[in-house]
Amino acid sequence: MDTQKLFTFIYDYIKGQNYSEGVAIYANLIVLLIAVSIIAFIIDFIVRRLLISLAHRIAPKTKNDFDDFLIKNKLPQNLAHLVPTFFIEQITPHLFIHFPQFEVGFLKAIDVFLVILIIRVIRSILQSVRDFLKTLPAFRDKPIDSYIQVFMIFIWMIGIVSAFSIITEKSIVAFVTTLGALSAVILLIFRDTILGFVASIQVSVNDMVRIGDWITMEKYGADGDVVEINLATVKVQNFDKTITTIPTYALISDSFKNWRGMNESDGRRIKRAILIKAHSIHYLNNEEIEELKKIQLVSNYIDHRQKDIELFNEKRSADKSLFINGRNLTNIGVFRKYVETYLERHPAINENMMIMSRQLAQTPQGVPIEIYAFSKDKVWKNYEHIMGDIFDHLLAAVPYFYLETYELNSFDSLRS
Structure with missing residues (x-):
């Protein structure tokens, strides 16, 4: 049985049972999607277990702690996710053999997902570099976090541009050129959104606020638990059960007190x-x-x-x-x-x-x-x-x- 017959086996079987063409096509697609999903999950599980096991065996034998930080920041897990993603990408043309109009869109989605996975791999490496450098006496008083944040913002910008380039099928150079021409208009129209987006990234990267944190911000009359964080606002439920809404960018431009350290301490x-x-x-x-x-x-x-x-x-x-x-x-x-x-x-x-x-x-x-x-x-x-x-x-x-x-x-x- 050649590869083509393998992927049309269900189709041929249902057609042989005198069902209509449409039923055979959709049944073949559903069965293939389920089968490929199961195989991808198994591949991911096996590769992840192998990489984690290999990492835990190698780490104790090395002289420094860098590989320990790689494990802590989940590099083996992120690398493992790449294998089933490549598998799905290679098998996609056979999945949509009867739906060629869907194949291009699905491949674009896979490519965008691959970009995200690669960013996660790079982030794990950069976080490991940060944690390792903090253990060295020469770097303990240096703003390592700031340097890593700059790299991460740069990586995310490249990733976002690459994703849009994949979706629009335009070259990265053309996409960046178009963005540059419209930058003034974009900044004017989406000023608050851009500020909120940048603030959200900084709040997340710096781990300044989490949902459930007790924060105090006198300027906005906030004194309670954070219940929601989104692109534009942070909602705080005060202890009198009122809700205070704070602009997300205010968290990086104004001063506030986060009581998480007290909650996580021993007293x-x-x-x-x-x-x-x-x-x-x-x-x-x-x-x-x-x-x-x-x-x-x-x-x-x-x-x-x-x-x-x-x-x-x-x-x-x-x-x-x-x-x-x-x-x-x-x-x-x-x-x-x-x-x-x-x-x-x-x-x-x-x-x-x-x-x-x-x-x-x-x-x-x-x-x-x-x-x-x-x-x-x-x-x-x-x-x-x-x-x-x-x-x-x-x-x-x-x-x-x-x-x-x-x-x-x-x-x-x-x-x-």
């Missing part, structure tokens, strides 16, 4: 301060120190610090008839240590991330003691409960350290 930051009245800050006397030792979280710290201070003062013969001489414990210093120890032992605080209690510059309202830590739970409602519980406790604990918190009232207004 959500707590950064808030308690204002302490400056006149309540003082050196601790012996009675106050003994009283503070009853607070379990700082008792060991006070013992340790007291011994160090006494040794220091003794060596320098400090005159302790005045507190200002030598070294002394202060109530705000002990309180700051208490806050930090309390946070370190709090079950809702991630102990593997930054935990700090720090004193900020004095303000007209007092001395801020800032809490800087990360809650394990990142859900907004739970996060607010955790932060509320922490500050409920600390605000109630302030008087135990002979301190006062700032609160604006009529008496304070008169004094100021």
Whole structure:
């Protein structure tokens, strides 16, 4: 059986059963399309498995990590897709033996698909080059992403021009010349579309925003989750369930905050301060120190610090008839240590991330003691409960350290 008979076997069989010419032709085409699709899928599966297996065997034997990045960026998979595509292209003339008018269009579609596959292969290689160069000390501080983006934009432009050239059956030179003559008109008519298109590519390439990201953009009143990204607009569903529409190009021309890093991290930051009245800050006397030792979280710290201070003062013969001489414990210093120890032992605080209690510059309202830590739970409602519980406790604990918190009232207004 020659090749021609193989591809007309169904046609000949159905004709032999005394069916009409039309039924035989369409039945032959449907069966061939199904058979070729199955064969192409099998070829793709086999080639993909072979290339991935080969890549995983070769990668551990090489001295550098470049091939590991090729695997990570799916180069074997993209290369594997080329084989069944070439197979379909070669077999297309036999598929449409009874439909020559469809053959040209189908071959054009295959050629355009091949252009896309080649771009994906090049993209995998460029991304692997980018990832590999970032591991080299000489390139760690270089804008590698920018260089790769320029190459990718250039490759996409060539790919788009090639695709249009295939569809219109015009040479690339003629197509580019025609585009150049009409460029001013195109830019004027499709300005917003072009801006949106360029912005969409940059947003995608730079991975600036994904659907589901929580973003904040004060200029447009956006504070919520991204629900849709298209060529012209980005839709954000705010937490009050309203929808804010942002021009896509605004994401690359204006500033916005993306909270994805927080969601992907191991905790959500707590950064808030308690204002302490400056006149309540003082050196601790012996009675106050003994009283503070009853607070379990700082008792060991006070013992340790007291011994160090006494040794220091003794060596320098400090005159302790005045507190200002030598070294002394202060109530705000002990309180700051208490806050930090309390946070370190709090079950809702991630102990593997930054935990700090720090004193900020004095303000007209007092001395801020800032809490800087990360809650394990990142859900907004739970996060607010955790932060509320922490500050409920600390605000109630302030008087135990002979301190006062700032609160604006009529008496304070008169004094100021």
